[in-house]
Amino acid sequence: MRDFMEKHGLRLLAAAAAVAVLLSVLNYFSTTSSFLENVAGVLTYPFRAAATAVEEWVGDRQRHYRDYSALLEENEALRAEIAVLRANARQAERDREENAKLREILGLREQKRDLVLESAMILEHSSSNWTSTLTLNRGTNHDVAVGNCVLSPEGYLVGVVSEVGLNWCTVLTIIDTDAELGALIYRTGDVAVAEGDFSLMGEKRLKLSYLPAGVSLLAGDYAVTSGLGGFYPSDLVIGTVERVEADEDGLARYAVLAPMVDFDTLTEVFIVKGFDIVE
Amino acid sequence: MTAYRDLLTKWGAYGVSALVLMLLHALTLHTLAPFGVMTFLPPVLVGVVASLEEARPATIFGLALGVACDLTVAAPFPCLYTLAFTASALLASLLAKSVLQPGVLRSVIVTALTFAVTDLGNILVLAMRGAQLGPMLLLALKETVFSCLLLVVCHPLLTALHRKFTL
Numbered sequence: 001m002r003d004f005m006e007k008h009g010l011r012l013l014a015a016a017a018a019v020a021v022l023l024s025v026l027n028y029f030s031t032t033s034s035f036l037e038n039v040a041g042v043l044t045y046p047f048r049a050a051a052t053a054v055e056e057w058v059g060d061r062q063r064h065y066r067d068y069s070a071l072l073e074e075n076e077a078l079r080a081e082i083a084v085l086r087a088n089a090r091q092a093e094r095d096r097e098e099n100a101k102l103r104e105i106l107g108l109r110e111q112k113r114d115l116v117l118e119s120a121m122i123l124e125h126s127s128s129n130w131t132s133t134l135t136l137n138r139g140t141n142h143d144v145a146v147g148n149c150v151l152s153p154e155g156y157l158v159g160v161v162s163e164v165g166l167n168w169c170t171v172l173t174i175i176d177t178d179a180e181l182g183a184l185i186y187r188t189g190d191v192a193v194a195e196g197d198f199s200l201m202g203e204k205r206l207k208l209s210y211l212p213a214g215v216s217l218l219a220g221d222y223a224v225t226s227g228l229g230g231f232y233p234s235d236l237v238i239g240t241v242e243r244v245e246a247d248e249d250g251l252a253r254y255a256v257l258a259p260m261v262d263f264d265t266l267t268e269v270f271i272v273k274g275f276d277i278v279e
Numbered sequence: 280m281t282a283y284r285d286l287l288t289k290w291g292a293y294g295v296s297a298l299v300l301m302l303l304h305a306l307t308l309h310t311l312a313p314f315g316v317m318t319f320l321p322p323v324l325v326g327v328v329a330s331l332e333e334a335r336p337a338t339i340f341g342l343a344l345g346v347a348c349d350l351t352v353a354a355p356f357p358c359l360y361t362l363a364f365t366a367s368a369l370l371a372s373l374l375a376k377s378v379l380q381p382g383v384l385r386s387v388i389v390t391a392l393t394f395a396v397t398d399l400g401n402i403l404v405l406a407m408r409g410a411q412l413g414p415m416l417l418l419a420l421k422e423t424v425f426s427c428l429l430l431v432v433c434h435p436l437l438t439a440l441h442r443k444f445t446l
Contacts, residue, residue, distance in 0.1 A: 012335065012338045012339065012342065012365065012369060013365065013366065013369065015342065015365075016342050016345070016361055016362060016365035016366070017362070019342065019346055019358070019361050020358030020361045020362050021358070023346070023349055023350075023357050023358040023361060024356075024357045024358050026357075027357040028357075036350055037350050037351075039350075040347070040350035040351050041350075041351070044351055047302060047305070048305075050306075051302070051305035051306050054306045055306075126317075126353070127305070127317070127319075127352055127353075128317075128319065128352055128353055128354065129316055129317055129319070129418055129422050130354065130355060130401045130405070130418075131353045131354065131355065133353040170353060177355075177405060177408060177410060178408075197410075198405055198410035198411065198414060198415060199410070199411055199414045202315050202414070202418070248411075
């Protein structure tokens, strides 16, 4: 063993260290993705697409045989919810007209919310237990950039683009330990930080930290992006408050947020390539 | 010349088998997550090859697979798999040759060792970012146990290739 270590072992470890340094340096100096990662992403694209297609087909077959009575119950509940939402929409329409008139009287800029969206299919769901990522079939070819937000078809926040290749990009979901976003509690207007937490990632949950003193949260309160700093659009729904807990030291509190998105069944998303919002 | 060609054929067969196994894993078992944990194939391949082969080629195999994983699989830092697979392949093959008898048990122990080294890297980085140790150790244990079940397929296949091209 000692002979081997003297002859080859140290040389091999040095080679591994050199490769590791090369990968780290390439990663550090790239604004999208390193050259090697880009090539690997392009080459593995067809295999990832094929694997996901099979995965989705199996999922579809499973959903096809789901309990029929559960679907009937869900249908009934959704009909009741639609009735409430229609009433709210009528009221909102009246409020919108009134708001527009008042803004005109006060000489304020017209409210607008323009998002430049790019639709994308999911090539691959996370293949590691230690991170929560998605790989999409859009890249620099489609003007996707690092930092772009990704939304579900319903408009809920899924994550943020962390790496971009020629025809692929990697999205860090909002439950990943590296995710951190400025958040606003919709009902109270308080500002906090939504961040991924390793203990909660397994439950598909995230943390709402730095809660202001005295804030009173209710289960079901919406947390949305604050839009402060202009990095991300405002008012994108991150999730709803599930419970409030104390930190390990017991001095601060945090809320556990349940995302609105089921990351495992997601197949299609929208990348926000640009936005122009006037509140 | 013939020996060189045999060597290339053997490692080519290992490489193709690894690719096919990874593709099959992605197509089938990847969607299954017993107790919320996905099985992870690359450390199993590194472990089995390290238990069968000499230290030098096994370490080079670990290095190559590590680079491939770093380029395609998300990790807490960019060169995790390169370092972890190389170090664990070297350590595991030396341990396998000097202490353990050939067989399934050797593959299991060496694979567990490979997971231990890889997960140690994950745990160190995430702990520095403030993650709690308990849940991480539990995840590492579950990942190792469930992934070792993949040896049922990997061990016989790679052992058969080893026998065919070596003996």
